[in-house]
Amino acid sequence: MKITVLGCGALGQIWLSALDQQGHEVQGWLRVPQPYCSVNVIDLNGQVINKTYIANDPLFLAESELLLVTLKAWQVSEAVRNLQTLLRPHCPILLLHNGMGTIDELKSLTQPILQGITTHAAKRDGTVIIHVANGVTHIGPGTPESASLSELADTLHHALPDVAWHNHMASTSWQKLAVNCVINPLTVIYDCRNGDLLPYRDEISRLCDEIATVMEREGQHTSRDSLMDYVFAIIDSTAANTSSMLQDIRSQRRTEIEYITGYLLRRARAQGIATPENSRLYELVKRKEQDYERERIGAGLPGTWN
Numbered sequence: 001m002k003i004t005v006l007g008c009g010a011l012g013q014i015w016l017s018a019l020d021q022q023g024h025e026v027q028g029w030l031r032v033p034q035p036y037c038s039v040n041v042i043d044l045n046g047q048v049i050n051k052t053y054i055a056n057d058p059l060f061l062a063e064s065e066l067l068l069v070t071l072k073a074w075q076v077s078e079a080v081r082n083l084q085t086l087l088r089p090h091c092p093i094l095l096l097h098n099g100m101g102t103i104d105e106l107k108s109l110t111q112p113i114l115q116g117i118t119t120h121a122a123k124r125d126g127t128v129i130i131h132v133a134n135g136v137t138h139i140g141p142g143t144p145e146s147a148s149l150s151e152l153a154d155t156l157h158h159a160l161p162d163v164a165w166h167n168h169m170a171s172t173s174w175q176k177l178a179v180n181c182v183i184n185p186l187t188v189i190y191d192c193r194n195g196d197l198l199p200y201r202d203e204i205s206r207l208c209d210e211i212a213t214v215m216e217r218e219g220q221h222t223s224r225d226s227l228m229d230y231v232f233a234i235i236d237s238t239a240a241n242t243s244s245m246l247q248d249i250r251s252q253r254r255t256e257i258e259y260i261t262g263y264l265l266r267r268a269r270a271q272g273i274a275t276p277e278n279s280r281l282y283e284l285v286k287r288k289e290q291d292y293e294r295e296r297i298g299a300g301l302p303g304t305w306n
């Protein structure tokens, strides 16, 4: 298959090299256009992969049979919209990111959109991307036109297993959102690894109570207790992780809070549900972001996202 990977960061590089090794024709798409992109990955076996792929070639893009989007949630809609007219009208677009809400922003697109979430873990270390942990990538239709594209899961599974197809992604997406609403902001507030959240059981219970209420109203069958079991299982299995939100805060980058807790709060507001605990965490994370943004501008540096 001919595949363009939009966003050549941690996940993007893992996918570029995996798809290439499986015999697919790939290109990367960079924010600042360049003719080539470098992939430097240390895979799960400790093998070093150094490769160069073509990048930002509009002809390749026009012939692509898949646009795989591995951007942060807040980067997605503008970047995809910019490429929309260069893509074939039926080229599937697979959005692979944490958080929810990007599909709503891309409703006007003619191309079929798929959504995906992953439990693979990859991190940047200087100029190298380390594939830290194997995982499962769950994909499914984001728009009705993509409901028939389940064979994509097989293609992707052969490149970077496991990939699972879901006819209905809502349940998987909401479960993941719930986990991110709890673990990500709490690790920022307490400046700790995921595993260090164990003592905050009461706070986690209050968060899960609100999240379960919103999820129930959104048609998801769940409860505070089942969400808590799931959150604590993830805290346990990712105990040594620094959450992606804490990594962003420590590097003074924009976080994905608007698409994680922000999405939950928007749905809660639409349903008339009060979410004081989640709102408090949202405000605390936003304040941290704004503080360092103000510092940057005060120091005469350009803002990172305004």
Ligand SMILES: NC(=O)C1=CN([C@@H]2O[C@H](COP(=O)(O)OP(=O)(O)OC[C@H]3O[C@@H](n4cnc5c(N)ncnc54)[C@H](OP(=O)(O)O)[C@@H]3O)[C@@H](O)[C@H]2O)C=CC1
Binding pocket: 006, 007, 008, 009, 010, 011, 012, 029, 030, 031, 032, 070, 071, 072, 073, 075, 079, 096, 097, 098, 099, 118, 119, 120, 121, 122, 123, 124, 244, 256
């Ligand atoms: N890494 C991981 O282990 C996991 C990540 N995720 C999720 O996957 C998503 C991607 O994460 P990750 O790969 O870590 O993120 P990265 O920040 O490593 O990758 C994003 C890349 O996209 C580039 N980019 C930004 N804007 C554009 C644009 N307009 N056009 C082209 N490229 C652009 C960035 O470049 P630049 O820096 O130059 O702007 C960066 O290289 C996130 O939602 C994350 O939460 C989920 C599970 C695991």
Ligand SMILES: CC(C)(CO)C(=O)C(=O)O
Binding pocket: 098, 179, 180, 183, 184, 194, 234, 238, 241, 242, 243, 244, 245
């Ligand atoms: C599941 C979790 C919390 C793992 O660290 C994650 O998805 C993240 O850090 O964004």
